[in-house]
Amino acid sequence: MTDRSDRTRLIASATRRGRGRRGVSPPIERASTLLNDDPAALRDESAGPVYGIEDLGAARELRSALAELEGAKDAWLVPSGLAAVTVPLTALLRPGDEVLTTDALYGPTRRFLKRHLGHRGVTATFHAPDASTDQILAAVTERTKVLLIESPGSLTFEMVDVPALAEGCRARGVLTVMDNTWAAGLSFKPLAHGVDVSVQAVTKYVAGHSDLLMGAIAASDPAVCKRIAETIEDLGWRVSPDDAWLALRGLRTLPLRYAEQARSALAVAEWLQAREEVAEVLYPPLPGSPMHALWSRDYVGAASILGVVMKGGSEAATHALMAAVELFGLGYSWGGFESLMTHETGQMAYRRGEPALGGELLRIHIGLEDPAELIADLARGLAAWRAVIR
Numbered sequence: 001m002t003d004r005s006d007r008t009r010l011i012a013s014a015t016r017r018g019r020g021r022r023g024v025s026p027p028i029e030r031a032s033t034l035l036n037d038d039p040a041a042l043r044d045e046s047a048g049p050v051y052g053i054e055d056l057g058a059a060r061e062l063r064s065a066l067a068e069l070e071g072a073k074d075a076w077l078v079p080s081g082l083a084a085v086t087v088p089l090t091a092l093l094r095p096g097d098e099v100l101t102t103d104a105l106y107g108p109t110r111r112f113l114k115r116h117l118g119h120r121g122v123t124a125t126f127h128a129p130d131a132s133t134d135q136i137l138a139a140v141t142e143r144t145k146v147l148l149i150e151s152p153g154s155l156t157f158e159m160v161d162v163p164a165l166a167e168g169c170r171a172r173g174v175l176t177v178m179d180n181t182w183a184a185g186l187s188f189k190p191l192a193h194g195v196d197v198s199v200q201a202v203t204k205y206v207a208g209h210s211d212l213l214m215g216a217i218a219a220s221d222p223a224v225c226k227r228i229a230e231t232i233e234d235l236g237w238r239v240s241p242d243d244a245w246l247a248l249r250g251l252r253t254l255p256l257r258y259a260e261q262a263r264s265a266l267a268v269a270e271w272l273q274a275r276e277e278v279a280e281v282l283y284p285p286l287p288g289s290p291m292h293a294l295w296s297r298d299y300v301g302a303a304s305i306l307g308v309v310m311k312g313g314s315e316a317a318t319h320a321l322m323a324a325v326e327l328f329g330l331g332y333s334w335g336g337f338e339s340l341m342t343h344e345t346g347q348m349a350y351r352r353g354e355p356a357l358g359g360e361l362l363r364i365h366i367g368l369e370d371p372a373e374l375i376a377d378l379a380r381g382l383a384a385w386r387a388v389i390r
């Protein structure tokens with residue numbers, strides 16, 4: 001079914017699941033113990049799982065649908081998006097190795113590099129979020145074993161040239177792991193661009209309803225796949241059957257939600273960009289964004305998350321804005337059906353360089369509400385901002 005669109009394939013995998021009378025969705029199979037009538041077959045894994053730590057029903061279907069979406073030989077599920085990044089790094093790095101990554105890395109991933117891997121003899125080096133391919137490749141040393149790509153980066157959404165980096169890394173014997181949560185497996189296919197491991201927080205767009213945490217890892221190279229599978233086995237990760245079922249349900253409507261939210265996000269971004277209170281909207285699909293050319297070249301869609309750099313301001317003004325909006329939930333995460341807003345200063349503080357933002361930074365996630373009503377709500381928020389500033 002490779003000639004079909006993701007939109008069709010993600011649904012066709014439901015109507016063609018098995019034969020005979022069956023549900024469109026699999027049953028939720030809750031089991032630690034799996035009984036077997038044949039004592040000789042108790043350990044026989046060729047006939048399917050022998051214990052509940054292996055993926056059952058919905059998780060198996062989700063894995064194969066995600067592998068197909070990523071164009072990967074295999075995909076694995078882990079209990080969070082963060083674990084989807086930490087597992088391949090654990091699998092691929094050894095004491096003495098170095099991992100190179102962006103300074104705009106998702107904060108908890110950076111913490112994992114510094115604390116967990118740091119205690120185990122792996123060093124992390126960070127490149128500027130907007131570094132060129134040449135600059136990033138020049139930072140590769142003989143100890144660099146993995147380039148961890150997050151593009152667009154967290155909070156400020158800088159992009160790097162992934163195909164060129166993947167090629168350069170391959171030539172140097174460096175593996176590439178990409179946090180592809182922004183593309184949700186849809187708008188950019190890392191493996192097709194030479195990346196070794198694509199991961200995403202299923203928590204975000206795939207689940208789509210802000211009601212579960214899960215991560216997915218996809219890869220094709222047999223040696224890389226073996227290391228990842230063994231690491232998951234060694235660490236004992238497994239996802240809940242209920243969560244796998246919900247994520248599989250989310251996957252069916254992923255392309256429509258993702259596209260609709262991106263449409264609204266662009267409308268909101270354009271409106272915000274024209275406001276006098278706003279210095280810059282950080283959103284690669286926005287024409288005029290320094291990342292726009294790279295995004296247009298490589299992506300066929302977009303996430304619905306914006307960084308909004310205000311003209312100066314104060315924490316009090318930001319809080320007034322956030323208290324005034326009625327449609328945006330104040331809370332973390334993104335990719336769900338609902339609009340959200342956070343005030344992002346904590347993660348910026350990690351960064352090596354001075355954040356040259358010059359103003360308060362809001363992170364806005366656009367959901368499935370009517371975009372005109374979201375814009376009216378933001379106008380209400382900006383009025384509250386002005387009341388504090390003036």
Ligand SMILES: Cc1ncc(COP(=O)(O)O)c(C=O)c1O
Nearest residue numbers: 080081082106181201203213214
């Ligand atoms: C880019 C990125 N990667 C990974 C994660 C982690 O996902 P989870 O919340 O499922 O651990 C997040 C969460 O915000 C994220 O923004």
